[in-house]
Amino acid sequence: MSLAAGPGRGGGTGRLPEDLELCIEKHVKYIQSLDTRKDELEYWLTEHLRLNGVYWGLTALHLLGRPDALPHRETIDFVLSCQHNNGGFGAAPGHDAHMLYTVSAVQILVTIDAVEELEKHGKGGKERVGEFIASLQNRDDGSFAGDEWGETDTRFLYGALNALSLLHLTSLIDTTKAVQYVQACSNFDGGYGVSPGAETHSGQIFTCLGALAIAGRLDLVDKDRLGGWLSERQLDNGGLNGRPEKLEDVCYSWWVGSSLAMIDRIHWIDGEKLGNFILQCQDIEMGGLSDRPGDAVDVFHTFFGVAGLSLLGYAGLEKVDPI
Numbered sequence: 551m552s553l554a555a556g557p558g559r560g561g562g563t564g565r566l567p568e569d570l571e572l573c574i575e576k577h578v579k580y581i582q583s584l585d586t587r588k589d590e591l592e593y594w595l596t597e598h599l600r601l602n603g604v605y606w607g608l609t610a611l612h613l614l615g616r617p618d619a620l621p622h623r624e625t626i627d628f629v630l631s632c633q634h635n636n637g638g639f640g641a642a643p644g645h646d647a648h649m650l651y652t653v654s655a656v657q658i659l660v661t662i663d664a665v666e667e668l669e670k671h672g673k674g675g676k677e678r679v680g681e682f683i684a685s686l687q688n689r690d691d692g693s694f695a696g697d698e699w700g701e702t703d704t705r706f707l708y709g710a711l712n713a714l715s716l717l718h719l720t721s722l723i724d725t726t727k728a729v730q731y732v733q734a735c736s737n738f739d740g741g742y743g744v745s746p747g748a749e750t751h752s753g754q755i756f757t758c759l760g761a762l763a764i765a766g767r768l769d770l771v772d773k774d775r776l777g778g779w780l781s782e783r784q785l786d787n788g789g790l791n792g793r794p795e796k797l798e799d800v801c802y803s804w805w806v807g808s809s810l811a812m813i814d815r816i817h818w819i820d821g822e823k824l825g826n827f828i829l830q831c832q833d834i835e836m837g838g839l840s841d842r843p844g845d846a847v848d849v850f851h852t853f854f855g856v857a858g859l860s861l862l863g864y865a866g867l868e869k870v871d872p873i
């Protein structure tokens with residue numbers, strides 16, 4: 551099973567009209583079509599993202615109001631085929647276990663109400679999945695690594711808290727230390743970096759806020775200062791960038807938008823302009839969204855674009871949880 555990139559382009563060849571709507575049916579068909587392109591080179595080039603791709607596609611379909619658009623049993627079988635005996639999951643069968651794929655696996659199984667399939671699978675059930683995640687915490691500073699080789703990143707810390715809270719297993723880790731580590735990654739501008747002392751970045755703000763929200767510690771955030779930095783990410787065309795001086799990108803509709811929602815400051819950006827920017831990134835003929843008008847569509851930006859519109863309260867979409 552694979553849900554990857556292409557083949558269409560966001561915005562087609564010319565500029566789309568201003569009064570554009572979300573082409574829900576086209577996007578559902580686009581996501582469904584991705585798994586049927588196995589004879590194309592790209593299917594194999596994106597193998598390292600396969601489990602994540604299924605998560606992005608599946609979640610987009612749920613937001614589009616079509617939770618049954620992917621085959622249920624096939625999805626479960628694919629997820630379980632990526633699991634290792636240590637409880638962790640790889641990107642595809644035979645790939646090494648890693649935090650990010652393990653989090654995607656848990657999110658998929660929870661989304662399609664199939665966590666109990668882990669018990670039937672004979673690999674230690676959800677407890678062993680939780681133990682794999684917990685084994686990646688550094689008990690001295692509270693941080694998390696992505697795999698046994700030890701690279702640390704606040705993305706892994708957020709992923710761990712997210713998956714363990716979905717499995718009701720946060721007791722397996724030291725949450726207090728994890729919160730202290732997030733605090734150590736905060737910067738004078740109100741934002742957060744990938745590690746202590748690293749420059750503020752919207753993606754890292756999302757992961758740090760998400761972790762604090764799950765831990766019930768959003769009280770630690772300087773909401774006005776951070777809200778100010780985040781709202782400066784909106785450019786004249788309505789799109790959001792990830793850092794000062796960078797280009798706008800549909801995926802930041804989610805990283806920045808959900809961060810603003812978590813600190814109750816989503817009204818600090820112009821939602822109508824952002825919504826129009828996202829809609830300009832659609833391929834209105836074959837479905838899918840791109841990072842900005844004129845680029846190739848892919849399942850990642852399709853998911854983040856739809857999630858961004860859902861966050862803005864776009865009619866006809868299911869409401870997304872910003873955490």
Ligand SMILES: [Zn+2]
Pocket residue numbers: 799800801802841851
């Ligand atoms: Zn992007």
